[in-house]
Amino acid sequence: MAQKQAAKNNKSQLLLPQALWQKIGANYLLTNDSGHYAWLKEKDFALVTAGKMAEKDPLFAELAAKGFIRNRLDFNDLAAKWKKKNAYLYYGPGLHILVMTLRCGNKCLYCQSAAAGLGAKHTDMPLAVARKSVDLAFNSPNPGITIEFQGGEPLLNWEVLKNTVLYARKKARIAGKDLKLALVSNFSLMTVEKAEFLLKQEVSICTSLDGPKALHDKNRVSSSGSSYDDTIKWIKFFQARHDKQVPEYRVFKPSALLTVSRYSLSGHKEIIDEYVGMGLEDIFIRPLAPIGYAWRLWDKIGYDAKDFSIFYLKSLDYILKLNQRGVVIREKMASMMLDKIVNFRDPGYLDARCPCGAAIGQLAYNYNGDIYTCDEGRMVGWEGNDLFRIGNVFTDSYKKVMNSATTKVCVVSSNLEAQPVCARCAYKPYCGVCPVYNYETQGSLWGNMPANDRCGLFKGIFKALFMLLKNPEKAAILKKWVAK
């Protein structure tokens, strides 16, 4: 009887149901909602789940400290870690994307049908719309607001952009909010005068860089020569200004976005070398999503998830090799995942959160004042389906936008606790689903994870990261990526 009682007590040490696990190779990866993880050998996993692990076993102490033993939970610590990792749940949208125009001089492969020709001036955002958008953005309870100017090519609407920068700075001073400004440009229209204004206003600069000249120019077709030449010239300009700094204002390091098309898949080394050569320290290797206009071009530029996964993993491996040789370069998606895994921190990655950032993390303002859940939602709108439109700056208040049915349904459908496979997935504490992607690829906002390529890709990335973290040398490098 006494023995039976002891067994019963042991059973109550069981990790279930607060742990999630995944068998990877011969071992089990255990995770929990606070973000802790542990690796168990098969025999230890059997012991723990049977409630037979001896308290003097060193593993017992580790599991207890990480919140895997039911009668040893340190609620304060676990709750603090959960809150830190999910800090975004306590603020409203921080990112506000203003689409300054749909016009663009380039004819990039992935958005041929999205960008309007240079003559389509009616797609320029009027100043009144820009100001109303800024007003609405400042209604967000988030103490930190980022306004990102996008296009088309936003420099085509320069006067409005310039005025909006000044207007937003003034609003921030009055509201006492921390304002970050960012510009995404292909630099085709950049001039020293514009650059000086942007630098003085502390606007951070981001451009697109798809790799070496031949690849970049193939993806990003320019009507006026080489788009690569413009890009490189201005990256160097902003790098030089960053390195020099001045006492009057901060100069941010320029950054670049990589779009991986079918043509990129065979050139991971060359692409990464190009970034390193430009002095860029981060490369964001994101797959092209078959959303909006990219969906229509999928036959030409798309690829399957497996091909991208191979490309991604080869890239990660190459980056780590470069790091071992002392070269500073990080992969952005991995960095953001690692920040959650290693630091229990919210890296601000809106597409891998629970719920996702649609409306509650970001808003996209189209040139005509229409508000979308995110830029991806706007792309679906461009194709004629306004499911993700949640208001207009002239007719709808901030509260109305946040209370719209679409906002609610995006929040509900991207809640991993309501997603059948995600709710039990070992990567749930660090992951997120995308209602726009689900809708475009699987016909519903919820999607169906076992057949979902995005889920498959995330699983591959998480598995690779956890395996790398098992290797002390590689773990030390990866931890450095997120040590700040």
Next chain:
Amino acid sequence: MKTNKGAKEIFLDAGIYSGEAVKLAAFVFSDKADIRIVPGKNVFKISVRAENAERAAGEFLNEVLNQQCRIDLAKKNSKIAGIIVTKALLSAAGEK
């Protein structure tokens, strides 16, 4: 599964799958296939008409399973799921 000309017939056990799951799946499939649902005694008789009916029927079954799991999970997890959603929406609206 019983094949008809250009269509596929599926029979689903009503003890496992709810009418709600079947209807939700049919809705998701509304632009991919014509779905006809005939409820019978302890069974749903479903006809899937599409260009590739065999494939569409298989995918439809996956979607019914997905919807049923979602409904079952909602019963189990509704409290925690509700707290997260409410917190996210209230914070975003500025109502802490």
